[in-house]
Amino acid sequence: MSAVTVDFNRIVGKIKPMHAVNNGPQKAGSDQTRGNMDTWIKAGIPYARNHDASFCAAYGGEHTVDIHSIFPDFNADVNDPASYDFLLTDGYCRTIQEGNTKVFYRLGSKIEHWAKKYGTLPPADFQKWAEICEHIIMHYTEGWADGFWWDIAYWEIWNEPDLDPDDSLNKRTWGGTEAEFFELYRLTACHLKKRFPHLKIGGPAVAYDMEWTERFFAAMSKAEVPIDFFSWHCYLTDPKEMIARENQVHILLEKYGYADAESICNEWNYVKNWDTLFVYSIEQIISMKGAALNAACMLACQQSTMDMLMYYDARIDICFNGLFDFYTLRPLKGYYGICMFNELYKMGQSAVCEIEGEQLYAAAACSEDGSSAVMICYYTDDDREKNNKTVKLHVSGGADCYEVILLDKDHNMEENGSVNSKDQIEMRPNSVVLLRAGM
Numbered sequence: 001m002s003a004v005t006v007d008f009n010r011i012v013g014k015i016k017p018m019h020a021v022n023n024g025p026q027k028a029g030s031d032q033t034r035g036n037m038d039t040w041i042k043a044g045i046p047y048a049r050n051h052d053a054s055f056c057a058a059y060g061g062e063h064t065v066d067i068h069s070i071f072p073d074f075n076a077d078v079n080d081p082a083s084y085d086f087l088l089t090d091g092y093c094r095t096i097q098e099g100n101t102k103v104f105y106r107l108g109s110k111i112e113h114w115a116k117k118y119g120t121l122p123p124a125d126f127q128k129w130a131e132i133c134e135h136i137i138m139h140y141t142e143g144w145a146d147g148f149w150w151d152i153a154y155w156e157i158w159n160e161p162d163l164d165p166d167d168s169l170n171k172r173t174w175g176g177t178e179a180e181f182f183e184l185y186r187l188t189a190c191h192l193k194k195r196f197p198h199l200k201i202g203g204p205a206v207a208y209d210m211e212w213t214e215r216f217f218a219a220m221s222k223a224e225v226p227i228d229f230f231s232w233h234c235y236l237t238d239p240k241e242m243i244a245r246e247n248q249v250h251i252l253l254e255k256y257g258y259a260d261a262e263s264i265c266n267e268w269n270y271v272k273n274w275d276t277l278f279v280y281s282i283e284q285i286i287s288m289k290g291a292a293l294n295a296a297c298m299l300a301c302q303q304s305t306m307d308m309l310m311y312y313d314a315r316i317d318i319c320f321n322g323l324f325d326f327y328t329l330r331p332l333k334g335y336y337g338i339c340m341f342n343e344l345y346k347m348g349q350s351a352v353c354e355i356e357g358e359q360l361y362a363a364a365a366c367s368e369d370g371s372s373a374v375m376i377c378y379y380t381d382d383d384r385e386k387n388n389k390t391v392k393l394h395v396s397g398g399a400d401c402y403e404v405i406l407l408d409k410d411h412n413m414e415e416n417g418s419v420n421s422k423d424q425i426e427m428r429p430n431s432v433v434l435l436r437a438g439m
Contacts, residue, residue, distance in 0.1 A: 001390050001424075002357025006364040008372050008397030010352040015365045017308045018298040019341045020047035020104070022267065023315040024096035026058050026329065033058060036316070036329035040099045043323075043335060044342035048096045049266050049310050051106040051159055051205070056317050059095075060088030066109045068119040071132045078131045081145035093140065093150070102151065104266070104310070105140070106205070107133045107188075108158040111172050122176035122184065130188040133157075134195055141199070155196075156231055156266075157188050157203035162212040178212065182219045193226045202229035205266060210248055217256040229262035229307070235271035237381045239293070239300040239361065242268065246306045266310035268297065269320050285322040288409045289381070291333035292430035294322065295407075296379035298341045299361040302350065311338075336413040340405065340434045343373055351397070360391065372398035374435040378427040385429045395421035399437035407432040 028035030053065045063069050063085065076083035093103050109119025123129035137155060139147035161174040161181045174181050185204055192201045206213050213232070220227060232249060234242045242265065249263050270290050272281045284290045294311065301309045313320045322334035344350075344365035351372075353364040359380050366372040378389050395402075398421065406416035408431035416433075419425055425433060 001392050002360050003355070003392040003394060004360070004362045004374065004376055005354045005356075005394040006374055006396070006398070007352045008364065008366045008395070010397075011349045011366075012352055013350045015344045015348060015350050015363070016302055016306070017046040017345065018301050018306075019043070019045060019338045019345065020049070020266075020308055020310040021045055021314040021323070022049045022051055022310055022312045023053055023056070023059070024048040024050070024092070024101060025099040025314075026316050027095055027098070034329050036324050037099060039324075039331055039335065040101075043338045044345065045099070045101045045314070045338065046345070047104045047154070047308065047310065048099075048101045048314065049104040049106055049156070050092070050096070051267075052110045052313065052315065053092060054110050056315050058316055059092045063088045064092055065089050065106070066119050067107060067129070067132060067136075068109060070136060074124060074128070078128055078135060084135065084139070084145060086139055086145065086147070090148075093152075097150065102153070104154040104156065105152055106156045106159055107136070109173075111160070113172055115170065117171075117175055120171065120173055120175050122174075122180050126184050126187050127191075129184070130191040133188060133192060137192065137196060137199070141196075154200050154202070154229065155192065156205060157185055157201070159205040160207040160233065161204050162209040163207040173207075178215070182216065185216075186220065186223050186225050189220075189225050189227065193228075200228040200262070202227055202261065202264075203231055206232040208233065210252075213249075214252055217252050217258065221256040221258070227258050227261045229264050230258065231264045231266045233267035233312075234265055235267075235269055237270060237272055237293070239296045239379070242297055243300055243304055246301070246304050250305045262307040263305065264308040264310065265301070265306060266308070267312040268309065269312050269322070282319045285320060286332055286334070288333045289379075289430045290322045291337045291407065292377055292379040292432060293381075294334050295337040295340065295375070295377040295432045296361040298337070299363045299375060299377055302344075302363040303353070331412070333407070333412070336407045337432055339413055340375055340407065340432060343434055343436060344375055347371055347373060357389070357391070360389065366398065372437050374402070375432065376425075376427070376435070377432045378429060380429050387429070389427045389429075390424055391427055392424045393419065393422060393435075395435075402435035402437045405434040405436060
């Protein structure tokens with residue numbers, strides 16, 4: 001028998017924003033659009049990274065977010081507001097915030113899979129590129145160029161510069177060499193942190209290469225480059241893979257003097273592989289198994305040293321979106337796992353939660369008003385697994401009785417009876433329960 005032991009008398013920190021995402025909601029309108037703003041708000045999504053937004057026509061398409069879209073003529077005057085095209089990015093960032101979500105801003109370009117590159121080539125002048133970034137931040141946080149005083153704390157430099165080696169013929173995310181990227185990052189991070197010491201400047205959204213990552217840290221540490229957060233990606237089928245990657249990141253942060261930097265995995269999803277099983281992977285992303293993986297990862301990372309987790313992707317036009325239906329924008333199974341974790345997040349305080357048994361993930365939360373909850377997930381990647389799992393509860397310091405909220409193939413975050421604090425529950429493979437009291 002598996003077991004979950006919770007002690008609400010022992011608080012071990014905060015519930016962290018593990019239900020953040022890439023990209024934002026869509027407002028319904030008259031121009032052939034449909035919306036998901038109401039359901040988005042109910043999910044309580046804390047942050048939305050705006051990487052790859054320029055793929056999406058509903059967000060503004062090619063005229064949105066990316067540096068070369070906002071500053072289309074690199075020869076123009078960096079100090080002249082007329083050199084910038086902010087309009088569509090203004091609207092997109094406003095929509096995210098209307099969804100009660102904070103913007104996590106990626107400075108750089110979307111991935112470019114095609115033969116000719118537009119935004120992923122090294123800038124002709126690294127210093128000027130840094131100054132363009134400075135003026136974009138000024139526009140959104142200091143009102144420059146008829147701008148705003150928005151609370152956008154996170155500013156990320158580039159995306160996946162390690163994706164393709166230096167000798168690759170068709171680089172998708174960084175067209176220069178490793179050494180060139182290190183110099184761009186060094187110059188930009190130092191420039192922006194000096195100009196905006198109160199903001200969080202970081203990056204560079206590493207794709208997978210931990211040897212590249214160590215060289216990056218070594219170079220930045222030697223040059224005394226500030227790093228407020230380190231971002232990285234992990235596509236997987238087992239939450240243990242993500243925790244293993246986080247442990248590697250944590251070791252490197254401490255080794256190179258960045259122990260205080262936040263560790264943020266800001267792209268992740270279910271991927272079996274990128275070729276022969278890619279269609280299978282997409283089928284799982286929109287299924288209950290994908291939803292269970294989402295829940296398992298959020299719960300596992302809450303128990304880790306990671307600071308934030310950002311699902312890829314909530315964009316309304318992409319096959320990686322396991323939260324909202326492509327055609328109708330109605331919630332999919334994965335959406336409800338986000339909502340369930342948000343119940344913990346709203347309570348705020350993380351309590352001791354220990355797990356016995358394989359394929360089981362859990363976290364517990366409570367609030368100062370006495371509310372408490374435990375979220376438990378049984379996840380398996382084995383499509384042949386049919387056996388239920390009996391989970392014994394040992395809950396102390398909270399309520400005597402908890403209502404059961406169930407997410408499985410037949411239930412969408414629905415009430416399903418109640419249990420007492422020393423009871424046991426039966427869980428199907430790839431299911432999630434939220435035990436909730438005092439709300």
